Amino acid sequence: MSAETAAKVNGWEPKIVAFCCNWCSYGGADSAGMGRFQQPPTARIIRVMCSGRIDPLHVFNAFLEGADAVLVTGCHIGDCHYVNGNDKTKIKYKFLESVVRELGIEKERLQLNWISASEGEKFANFIRDVTEQIKKLGPSPLKPEGVA
Amino acid sequence: MQKGEMLIGWSTKEDVRKRGGSGGLVTSVLAAALEKKLVDAVVVLRKINEFEAVPIITSDVNEVLNSAGSLHSVPSNFAKLIADRNLKIALPAKGCDVRAIIEQSKRNAINPDNTFIIGLNCGGSMHPVTTREMLDVLYKIKPEDVQGEEIEKGKLIFETKDGKEHAITIDELEEKGYGRRENCRYCMLKIPNNADLACGNWGVTGDLVGKATFVEINSEKGAKLLQNAIDAGYVQIQKPDEKGIATRAKIKGAMEGLGKKWKEKVFVPLDNRLEYFRKELEHCIDCGACKTVCPTCSCGDISKCTEFHSRADPYRMSMYHLVRFLHLADSCIGCGQCSDVCPADIQLARLYRRFANPVQEELKYEPGIDLRKPPYFEAKLEV
Numbered sequence: 274m275s276a277e278t279a280a281k282v283n284g285w286e287p288k289i290v291a292f293c294c295n296w297c298s299y300g301g302a303d304s305a306g307m308g309r310f311q312q313p314p315t316a317r318i319i320r321v322m323c324s325g326r327i328d329p330l331h332v333f334n335a336f337l338e339g340a341d342a343v344l345v346t347g348c349h350i351g352d353c354h355y356v357n358g359n360d361k362t363k364i365k366y367k368f369l370e371s372v373v374r375e376l377g378i379e380k381e382r383l384q385l386n387w388i389s390a391s392e393g394e395k396f397a398n399f400i401r402d403v404t405e406q407i408k409k410l411g412p413s414p415l416k417p418e419g420v421a
Numbered sequence: 422m423q424k425g426e427m428l429i430g431w432s433t434k435e436d437v438r439k440r441g442g443s444g445g446l447v448t449s450v451l452a453a454a455l456e457k458k459l460v461d462a463v464v465v466l467r468k469i470n471e472f473e474a475v476p477i478i479t480s481d482v483n484e485v486l487n488s489a490g491s492l493h494s495v496p497s498n499f500a501k502l503i504a505d506r507n508l509k510i511a512l513p514a515k516g517c518d519v520r521a522i523i524e525q526s527k528r529n530a531i532n533p534d535n536t537f538i539i540g541l542n543c544g545g546s547m548h549p550v551t552t553r554e555m556l557d558v559l560y561k562i563k564p565e566d567v568q569g570e571e572i573e574k575g576k577l578i579f580e581t582k583d584g585k586e587h588a589i590t591i592d593e594l595e596e597k598g599y600g601r602r603e604n605c606r607y608c609m610l611k612i613p614n615n616a617d618l619a620c621g622n623w624g625v626t627g628d629l630v631g632k633a634t635f636v637e638i639n640s641e642k643g644a645k646l647l648q649n650a651i652d653a654g655y656v657q658i659q660k661p662d663e664k665g666i667a668t669r670a671k672i673k674g675a676m677e678g679l680g681k682k683w684k685e686k687v688f689v690p691l692d693n694r695l696e697y698f699r700k701e702l703e704h705c706i707d708c709g710a711c712k713t714v715c716p717t718c719s720c721g722d723i724s725k726c727t728e729f730h731s732r733a734d735p736y737r738m739s740m741y742h743l744v745r746f747l748h749l750a751d752s753c754i755g756c757g758q759c760s761d762v763c764p765a766d767i768q769l770a771r772l773y774r775r776f777a778n779p780v781q782e783e784l785k786y787e788p789g790i791d792l793r794k795p796p797y798f799e800a801k802l803e804v
Contacts, residue, residue, distance in 0.1 A: 330725060333743045337736040364798055371783060372750050375776050376743075377694025414695050417735040 520789025542621025
């Protein structure tokens with residue numbers, strides 16, 4: 274059974290890998306829980322100390338391992354715990370974005386968002402929006418055989 | 422003598438002038454630099470046969486003088502050869518060699534102050550294997566009979582041992598899939614103004630055609646190199662005429678126009694990109710040769726791309742290539758070494774350029790042109 278037909282039969286849910294920085298967006302995810310903002314259980318959060326740590330190849334590896342979407346989140350520009358870590362993220366992301374586009378992966382599958390520790394609602398909304406978009410797109414074309 | 426000056430020069434040694442291409446100026450400059458101890462070593466090509474040569478690093482003046490005169494079909498890149506050697510070195514270099522050397526300098530593998538680059542105008546090079554096949558199929562002559570080769574007025578001319586000349590236009594050859602290597606066709610750097618000297622036969626007029634070289638001095642180092650050769654009595658120079666300078670600019674413009682056309686022809690927009698890349702990379706055997714020869718890569722044996730991939734992974738696409746795509750998106754200089762060495766004949770340069778073209782255009786970052794421009798990631802952080 275191909276991934277696409279399986280999706281239709283089993284009520285497929287997308288798998289989203291969300292990279293969150295320790296100081297802001299991880300806190301944002303936390304306060305989304307504390308504030309009881311509803312969000313679909315599709316995101317797998319990977320905590321990194323700074324969004325600048327996210328190497329483009331982490332993103333590609335996530336796709337190859339079967340992620341349907343990858344989210345890069347960090348502190349707002351200017352709020353970085355390490356002064357300019359998210360400036361580096363921005364440069365890397367711009368780069369990554371165009372490689373992903375040239376490779377032929379839909380642009381909705383890779384998204385960047387700045388979420389601070391107090392923006393729990395923004396985090397929950399972000400996950401919900403992305404899940405909706407990915408559900409429309411279907412499973413990622415890079416998903417390996419046998420991974421739901 | 423100063424930066425920006427244009428001159429016409431030739432070797433004073435009759436033997437070198439006759440044997441070497443366009444008056445043997447480059448050979449003489451290299452020999453003079455070595456003799457006057459301006460450099461410790463130079464890179465020259467040692468001829469194996471009419472179609473192949475290996476680059477060597479030598480400190481022997483005679484070896485340099487003997488190297489004069491090589492064919493167009495030597496697509497090796499010198500940057501990796503001289504990287505990580507603490508030598509004062511002078512070398513001749515095509516446009517892509519120069520770009521590779523500059524990229525290696527940015528990565529601290531080459532010291533630019535110790536490297537004298539003599540740039541050579543280059544309209545493209547040919548792969549030895551393709552050339553042999555082309556001679557057999559299109560020219561109907563035995564590769565072993567070839568004595569000399571020349572490009573004139575858009576025609577590729579081979580001279581055989583019996584003194585006959587065989588000419589076919591380059592356009593015709595390339596339509597049939599022979600001729601220059603693919604990356605050379607869409608290369609846009611025809612006169613290497615990023616080297617210390619830019620030498621070539623474009624712009625040489627009158628009686629001097631074929632017997633002299635047109636030189637443009639691009640840096641202080643270049644002026645020093647040329648002055649040294651004149652002082653040593655190896656080289657004679659004169660001023661070029663207005664017509665010559667105009668001709669040179671015209672040829673450059675025409676070649677670049679052709680390059681642009683090829684670029685559009687090769688990089689047609691794709692419908693299903695992902696499928697295309699997967700199909701192209703299907704035959705990859707993970708030998709890593711493309712990374713080993715890549716002149717802009719200076720990662721060494723242990724690097725992200727090689728460490729991240731194993732044949733056991735059930736991935737749809739090779740992680741190795743994805744990392745390579747990423748790394749080359751900002752730094753690919755389009756030299757085509759990867760396609761040449763690939764044992765599975767994957768047109769890797771074409772795949773890498775698919776990513777590099779839009780990225781480099783978008784970011785307005787052209788690798789290997791300006792030494793003062795740091796690698797892309799660092800450049801943006803300074804602002």
